[in-house]
Amino acid sequence: MPPVISAKNLSMHFRRCDALRGVDMEIQPGTVFALLGENGAGKTTLIRILTGFQKPSSGTCLVSGVNPSTHPLKVRRSIGYVSDSPALYDWMTVAQIGGFAASFYDREFLTQYEESIRRYDIQPDQKVKHLSKGQRAKVALSLALSHDPDLLILDEPTSGLDPKVRRSFLESMIDRAATGRTVFLSSHQISEVERVADTIAILHQGKIVLHGSLAEIRETIWQVVVDVDDPLRALPILAAPAQILSEEASGGQRQMFVRYLKPEMIDELRATEGVVDVRHRVATLEEVFVACTSGDLPTQSAPSDQPATETKREAVL
Ligand SMILES: Nc1ncnc2c1ncn2[C@@H]1O[C@H](COP(=O)(O)OP(=O)(O)OP(=O)(O)O)[C@@H](O)[C@H]1O
Numbered sequence: 001m002p003p004v005i006s007a008k009n010l011s012m013h014f015r016r017c018d019a020l021r022g023v024d025m026e027i028q029p030g031t032v033f034a035l036l037g038e039n040g041a042g043k044t045t046l047i048r049i050l051t052g053f054q055k056p057s058s059g060t061c062l063v064s065g066v067n068p069s070t071h072p073l074k075v076r077r078s079i080g081y082v083s084d085s086p087a088l089y090d091w092m093t094v095a096q097i098g099g100f101a102a103s104f105y106d107r108e109f110l111t112q113y114e115e116s117i118r119r120y121d122i123q124p125d126q127k128v129k130h131l132s133k134g135q136r137a138k139v140a141l142s143l144a145l146s147h148d149p150d151l152l153i154l155d156e157p158t159s160g161l162d163p164k165v166r167r168s169f170l171e172s173m174i175d176r177a178a179t180g181r182t183v184f185l186s187s188h189q190i191s192e193v194e195r196v197a198d199t200i201a202i203l204h205q206g207k208i209v210l211h212g213s214l215a216e217i218r219e220t221i222w223q224v225v226v227d228v229d230d231p232l233r234a235l236p237i238l239a240a241p242a243q244i245l246s247e248e249a250s251g252g253q254r255q256m257f258v259r260y261l262k263p264e265m266i267d268e269l270r271a272t273e274g275v276v277d278v279r280h281r282v283a284t285l286e287e288v289f290v291a292c293t294s295g296d297l298p299t300q301s302a303p304s305d306q307p308a309t310e311t312k313r314e315a316v317l
Helices: 043-050 074-078 094-102 106-121 131-147 165-176 192-198 216-219 262-270 284-291 310-316
Strands: 003-014 020-025 032-035 058-063 080-082 151-155 180-185 198-204 207-213 223-228 244-250 253-258 275-282
Touching: 003 043, 020 043, 020 198, 020 207, 032 043, 032 165, 032 192, 032 262, 043 058, 043 151, 043 180, 080 131, 094 106, 106 131, 106 284, 131 151, 131 165, 165 180, 165 192, 192 262, 198 216, 198 284, 207 216, 216 223, 216 275, 216 284, 223 262, 223 284, 244 284, 253 284, 262 275
Parallel strands: 032 180, 032 198, 080 151, 151 180
Antiparallel strands: 003 020, 003 058, 198 207, 223 253, 223 275, 244 253
């Protein structure tokens, strides 16, 4: 099946910063995809390009087979989208805003919207400007979901929702993906992402530094702690396919996060002169996130499947 979203070498240069620096990615239908990244990593910029609100400085992308730069309205009509700060007409009531949006879609929209508003326990005659932050988020989600889109793009969808609503909303996203539809969400909430996502990408300083299935990432990234007799002791460079995501030294202890670690690499480390002890375990997603987002990337663009911080390893040793 063709990807629902594909991006090739997307870059976005603003006057003071490069928000995106050569983003490549493909998202398959029927998945919950989570985009993770620290503040300012470029998540909203990428979402704005995918939804046609922003033209990239260079590169191309397709959303459900349509180029959002040239056909933004076509893309926005076919997807469901909630921005990080949804703009709703404040002077309308909850019912009126649903009626207004319904005029763009078929008759089912209004029925679905009213049902969603009822489920969220929001009064239809309440003015939008009097809604709480969480209630606004629920109205925005109801508007985005009521035409039952094949692709939902959500920028920080659960901020403002209480834990109970958040949980049931996220579970409903898993149900959507199970029916072949696709959910793209950006988040800072690692624990939430772990619960719902099939695939994740970590964006750091405008580049994708890690992209893959959550199951694969969980199985292939390891924390390795090596105790050495002398802080200046050099360790062997781990051979390909191993990728060092980050490395820290503290006294006689080195800690690394390594993707595609092989058992023989642990044996090699243990056999190295001056190595006192080697411990390793599978890394948590939070540790993977911190490892991938610590340190500066080189300013020159490099292929995104390169180890993110290989240069740091040389600096430590
Ligand atoms: N219109 C703009 N003009 C200039 N700079 C911008 C503009 N939009 C975003 N930026 C800059 O681009 C970078 C990426 O911003 P973006 O909003 O995409 O980050 P983000 O990952 O969504 O962050 P957060 O998690 O804090 O919402 C930031 O340095 C931001 O200041």
